[in-house]
Amino acid sequence: MLRAALPLVLILPSAMAQSTRTSAPPPDLTGVYQPIASGTILPGGLKHSGSPEQVPLTPAALEQMKTVNLKDDPGKVCAPIGPFRMMARESTKIELLPESSMIVMLFEDLSRGLMRTIYMKRGHPEKPELKWMGDSIGRWEGDTLLIDTTGLNDRTWLNDAGAQHSDALHLIERIRPVFGGKYLEYRMMAEDPKALTRPYTYTRYYEKLKTEIMQDTCVDEE
Amino acid sequence: MGKLCAILVIVISTCRAVAAAEPATAVQPAQSDWTGYYALARGKDLAGLKVVSPDLDKVIIAHLQPWAKAKMEATDGVADDTGGVCLPDGIFRNPPFAGRFEWLPATDRVVMVFWELNTAGVRRIYLNRQHPRNLLPTWNGDSVGHWEGDTLVVDTIGFNDKSWLMSGMEPHTEEAHLIERYRRVSNGSMIEVQAVVEDRHALTSAYTYTRYYKKIDGEMPENVCNDDLKIWKDWRNAALKPQLDRAREVK
Numbered sequence: 001m002l003r004a005a006l007p008l009v010l011i012l013p014s015a016m017a018q019s020t021r022t023s024a025p026p027p028d029l030t031g032v033y034q035p036i037a038s039g040t041i042l043p044g045g046l047k048h049s050g051s052p053e054q055v056p057l058t059p060a061a062l063e064q065m066k067t068v069n070l071k072d073d074p075g076k077v078c079a080p081i082g083p084f085r086m087m088a089r090e091s092t093k094i095e096l097l098p099e100s101s102m103i104v105m106l107f108e109d110l111s112r113g114l115m116r117t118i119y120m121k122r123g124h125p126e127k128p129e130l131k132w133m134g135d136s137i138g139r140w141e142g143d144t145l146l147i148d149t150t151g152l153n154d155r156t157w158l159n160d161a162g163a164q165h166s167d168a169l170h171l172i173e174r175i176r177p178v179f180g181g182k183y184l185e186y187r188m189m190a191e192d193p194k195a196l197t198r199p200y201t202y203t204r205y206y207e208k209l210k211t212e213i214m215q216d217t218c219v220d221e222e
Numbered sequence: 223m224g225k226l227c228a229i230l231v232i233v234i235s236t237c238r239a240v241a242a243a244e245p246a247t248a249v250q251p252a253q254s255d256w257t258g259y260y261a262l263a264r265g266k267d268l269a270g271l272k273v274v275s276p277d278l279d280k281v282i283i284a285h286l287q288p289w290a291k292a293k294m295e296a297t298d299g300v301a302d303d304t305g306g307v308c309l310p311d312g313i314f315r316n317p318p319f320a321g322r323f324e325w326l327p328a329t330d331r332v333v334m335v336f337w338e339l340n341t342a343g344v345r346r347i348y349l350n351r352q353h354p355r356n357l358l359p360t361w362n363g364d365s366v367g368h369w370e371g372d373t374l375v376v377d378t379i380g381f382n383d384k385s386w387l388m389s390g391m392e393p394h395t396e397e398a399h400l401i402e403r404y405r406r407v408s409n410g411s412m413i414e415v416q417a418v419v420e421d422r423h424a425l426t427s428a429y430t431y432t433r434y435y436k437k438i439d440g441e442m443p444e445n446v447c448n449d450d451l452k453i454w455k456d457w458r459n460a461a462l463k464p465q466l467d468r469a470r471e472v473k
């Protein structure tokens with residue numbers, strides 16, 4: 001068997017590990033969610049905006065993208081595609097499981113999404129080992145879950161067109177329930193001084209579903 | 223571009239429940255104490271604990287019906303091992319053999335996330351429903367649970383017949399039925415599981431085993447089955463080719 005395990009790394013406190021500053025308990029995000037269909041507009045004009053396809057690449061990154069063989073897309077061989085791309089996909093279905101010290105995010109498309117663990121009571125490791133999903137820590141700002149992710153390896157792509165990123169990729173996500181928890185407003189911001197000319201943000205609205213996550217078996221695309 | 227992501231669906235919304243398990247009861251208040259990362263206990267960690275069927279392959283083989291034993295002997299342990307190419311291999315093999323998982327309780331379910339995420343995957347044990355009628359077979363089956371005092375009783379059916387009961391390539395059918403009783407022991411530092419496996423079409427009688435999982439003081443590391451994508455792709459395609467060929471013939 002060919003298995004790759006990335007060992008745990010040193011856990012250090014940081015400002016990210018601070019507990020919520022408000023006295024109200026954070027919202028319960030437990031549930032199964034999926035992005036609303038493209039083109040849907042929720043009350044108040046809320047709708048998706050931005051896309052990984054629109055990332056502002058540096059000239060070097062643009063040149064690099066031209067050399068990429070799209071057949072090498074990790075997503076085509078059922079390998080992880082990374083949070084930046086995964087969270088924007090309309091077909092992505094997630095299950096959120098808040099626990100006392102972490103929030104676990106499970107993807108129905110397990111092969112491409114894997115799982116994410118957002119640690120709520122620690123900071124980033126001082127010298128993180130680079131991982132497919134990076135190292136995610138979170139804290140509450142009122143009713144908004146703020147997730148900070150670093151330590152991503154450079155093997156995933158930013159989009160379907162093959163835009164590359166470096167291991168300096170830094171993701172900041174904000175998740176908050178809207179309309180009484182029927183939806184999640186999800187904002188993703190990526191910054192990578194080696195690949196992007198400026199930080200880039202997209203927004204998605206996830207609808208809470210009453211269905212269960214299914215078991216899937218990913219089959220490579222040909 | 224042919225996207226072929228075969229989703230094996232468990233339809234639950236409109237299905238009448240079938241009575242394979244007792245009615246679900248409320249989640250035990252102390253269940254959050256179970257939350258954590260566990261690994262199969264071995265060696266000195268098992269001092270004072272009784273492990274039933276330590277040589278599980280031997281036990282299972284003794285229970286196989288003749289056809290199942292013949293199938294086992296005809297199976298190629300390398301070429302036919304889906305887990306070897308990072309595809310699912312079900313939940314019979316992993317827990318009693320490798321068993322590393324996160325135990326994540328929620329209000330209406332317990333989720334077990336296996337460290338071998340690509341092969342063993344995720345188990346969801348639903349506490350507020352029974353098995354749906356007309357289950358489509360899946361690698362990990364359909365699990366429902368209820369509490370009997372301090373013990374979580376889990377009933378799982380709806381398996382496909384692709385996985386093995388253990389590493390010895392012992393087959394089972396879609397009639398396989400797994401009953402597990404989980405409870406905390408050793409002052410909460412371990413989870414004990416007592417398991418019974420039935421399959422009237424593959425086994426002469428049910429077999430049982432017990433295993434212990436020790437709570438690990440740490441985080442479950444990320445695990446990508448094979449992060450050499452070229453090798454992964456080649457191996458997976460080789461393993462999947464017979465399935466794809468059959469699918470094309472059907473079309």
